[in-house]
Amino acid sequence: MEWLHKSRGAAETRCYLFSYGERDTTSAVTTRPVSLETWNRILSPRVRMADLSLLLDKDASETEFRDSLSANGTPINTIEDIITVIGEDPVNFPVDGGRVFMLTADGAGSIGTEVMGIEFNNSFAVKTGAMQNRLSLIYDALERMEWMFYCTPRGDLVIEIPLYDFDPDDFGTFERDLIVEREDMINSSSTFSDAMVRTQVDVTAALSAYAAANQQANPAQSTEPVRIQSLFPIYGTRSESITSRTQIQTAQSAYLYGQIFLNRVNADAHSVNLPIIVRPELGLNRPILWKRRNCLATTVSVVHNLTWNSPWRTTLNLSHTRGWSGQIAEVGADLQHRMIYNPIGGASSRPLNYRVLFGRNQVPVNPDPNEGTAAPTPNASTPASPTTTPVQASSSTEEDFAAIESSPENPTP
Numbered sequence: 001m002e003w004l005h006k007s008r009g010a011a012e013t014r015c016y017l018f019s020y021g022e023r024d025t026t027s028a029v030t031t032r033p034v035s036l037e038t039w040n041r042i043l044s045p046r047v048r049m050a051d052l053s054l055l056l057d058k059d060a061s062e063t064e065f066r067d068s069l070s071a072n073g074t075p076i077n078t079i080e081d082i083i084t085v086i087g088e089d090p091v092n093f094p095v096d097g098g099r100v101f102m103l104t105a106d107g108a109g110s111i112g113t114e115v116m117g118i119e120f121n122n123s124f125a126v127k128t129g130a131m132q133n134r135l136s137l138i139y140d141a142l143e144r145m146e147w148m149f150y151c152t153p154r155g156d157l158v159i160e161i162p163l164y165d166f167d168p169d170d171f172g173t174f175e176r177d178l179i180v181e182r183e184d185m186i187n188s189s190s191t192f193s194d195a196m197v198r199t200q201v202d203v204t205a206a207l208s209a210y211a212a213a214n215q216q217a218n219p220a221q222s223t224e225p226v227r228i229q230s231l232f233p234i235y236g237t238r239s240e241s242i243t244s245r246t247q248i249q250t251a252q253s254a255y256l257y258g259q260i261f262l263n264r265v266n267a268d269a270h271s272v273n274l275p276i277i278v279r280p281e282l283g284l285n286r287p288i289l290w291k292r293r294n295c296l297a298t299t300v301s302v303v304h305n306l307t308w309n310s311p312w313r314t315t316l317n318l319s320h321t322r323g324w325s326g327q328i329a330e331v332g333a334d335l336q337h338r339m340i341y342n343p344i345g346g347a348s349s350r351p352l353n354y355r356v357l358f359g360r361n362q363v364p365v366n367p368d369p370n371e372g373t374a375a376p377t378p379n380a381s382t383p384a385s386p387t388t389t390p391v392q393a394s395s396s397t398e399e400d401f402a403a404i405e406s407s408p409e410n411p412t413p
Contacts, residue, residue: 013098013099013100014058014099014100015099015100015101015102016032016099016100016101016102017032017104018032018033018034018039018042018101018102018103018104019032019033019034019103019104019105020033020034020035020036020039020103020104020105020161020358021033021105021358034103035172036163036166036170036171036172037171037172037173037174039103039160040171040174040286041174043101043152043156043158043283044281045152045153045154045280045281045283046281047079047082047083048079048082049079049082051082051086052066052076052082052085052086055086055093055154056092056093057091057092057093057094065092069085095155098151098152098154098155098156098157099156099157100156100157100159101156101157101158101159101160102158102159102160103158103159103160103161104161105161105354105358146161146162146260146263146352147159147160147161147162148160148161148162148163148284148285150283150284150285152283153280160285161354162285162354163285163286163287163298163354164267164285164287164298164319164320164354165320165350165353165354165355165356166287166354166355167289167296167338167341167355168288168289168296169338170287170355171286177279177281177282178282178286178288178289179288179289179291180274180276180288180289180290180291180292180316181291182291182292184276184277184279185274185275185276185292186275186276186277186311186313187275188272188273188274188275188292189272189273190270190271190272190273190293191270191271191272192269192270193269193270194235194269196265196266196268196269197231197235197238197265197266197269197344198238198239198240198262198265198266199227199228199231199232199235199236199237199238199239200225200226200227200228200237200238200240201225201226201239201240201241201242201261201265202223202224202225202226202239202240202241202242202258203224203225203226203242203243203255203257203258203261204241204242204243223241224251224254224255224258225258226254226255226258226259226261226262226351228262228345228348228349228351229348230345230346230348230349231344231345231349234344234345240265242258242261256352259351259352260352262351262352263350263351263352266343266349266350267319267320268319269344270297270319270321270344271317271318271319271321272297272317272318272319272321273315273316273317273318274288274290274315274316274317274318275313275314275315275316276313276314276315276316277312277313277314278304278305278306278312278313278314279314280304280314282299282302282314282316283299284299284300284301284302285298285299286298286299288316288318290318293323294323294324294339295321295322295323295324295341296321296322296341297318297319297320297321298318298319298320299316299317299318300317300318300319301315301316301317302314302315302316303315320343321343322341322342322343323341323342323343323344324339324340325340325341325342325346327339327340328340
């Protein structure tokens with residue numbers, strides 16, 4: 001769950017690895033399974049008593065530091081005391097001493113391995129393909145990644161799976177933090193450009209000479225079409241062709257690559273700029289329920305404006321917009337009513353749905369059997385061996401995270 005990573009010429013960084021979904025017993029990396037509620041609580045910008053241990057510089061001794069506070073008569077009994085101690089001691093609590101938190105997707109099948117692992121770990125295929133420098137390989141990898149990177153107000157780097165298919169109620173007690181009421185709004189602007197919508201993408205996979213000789217009769221390039229059938233009646237055929245610059249060796253890999261591409265392109269067709277009263281608890285990659293328009297959208301940028309003698313505000317930029325489809329489902333043991341939000345074209349217009357992938361969806365993806373086609377089930381593959389060896393976290397760190405995860409406090413100030 002915790003390890004130390006040291007880059008060339010840089011200091012060591014504390015890294016914490018968490019996972020969401022069904023436990024992956026084949027992985028060689030030890031992770032701490034968490035719910036989205038727990039994950040949000042760990043990343044919360046709220047000041048906590050455990051911060052004295054969690055934010056202390058890794059080279060400092062917590063025991064000696066606490067002893068020095070006691071010797072100087074410095075109180076550490078309240079949240080205000082914690083703020084004072086951390087704010088006045090940049091040596092033991094460096095501003096740039098952030099940690100790395102990563103939320104992986106256990107139980108996601110081959111989403112993270114079929115598209116990425118096979119091609120980049122098959123050394124023979126890479127060697128016999130077109131010559132590429134390291135920067136080109138990095139760009140190729142980023143084109144196929146669906147990871148969200150951002151920094152928290154604490155200075156921590158967060159790497160997490162996309163959460164644009166989830167709903168606010170998936171975050172438990174943090175649900176109300178992800179709702180923008182009518183009275184919270186200052187103004188809004190919403191833009192929809194259907195010229196950006198794509199209904200089909202043709203993925204051309206450049207097979208290596210070795211792969212072509214052993215898997216196909218024609219040692220050439222193969223094209224895999226990926227279509228969103230439910231959008232054809234609305235927009236017709238809007239096709240785009242893309243070519244992978246590295247070796248996608250299976251049709252399944254090409255299909256997943258096309259799904260990721262369509263999700264990205266169509267996400268920005270409907271964008272929202274939403275200034276509201278200041279909400280410091282809001283962060284990136286979170287689904288927001290906009291009550292006035294009765295729609296869900298995901299935060300792609302959050303700006304907090306705190307200026308003396310001026311109105312304080314938080315400005316949200318949203319994408320991956322989903323409107324209420326008019327459907328209401330009964331979910332849970334108590335049969336609570338839940339509104340169903342879908343993108344344009346229905347649920348099947350988003351071919352790669354992470355909420356469905358994790359089994360969180362309570363309604364069929366295609367309620368109408370004539371609407372769209374279900375994506376094929378990806379072939380499972382063995383994840384690549386980690387390049388960093390995790391080490392057991394200290395007992396104090398484990399206890400501090402456990403205290404945060406089980407904290408009964410109200411997450412909203």
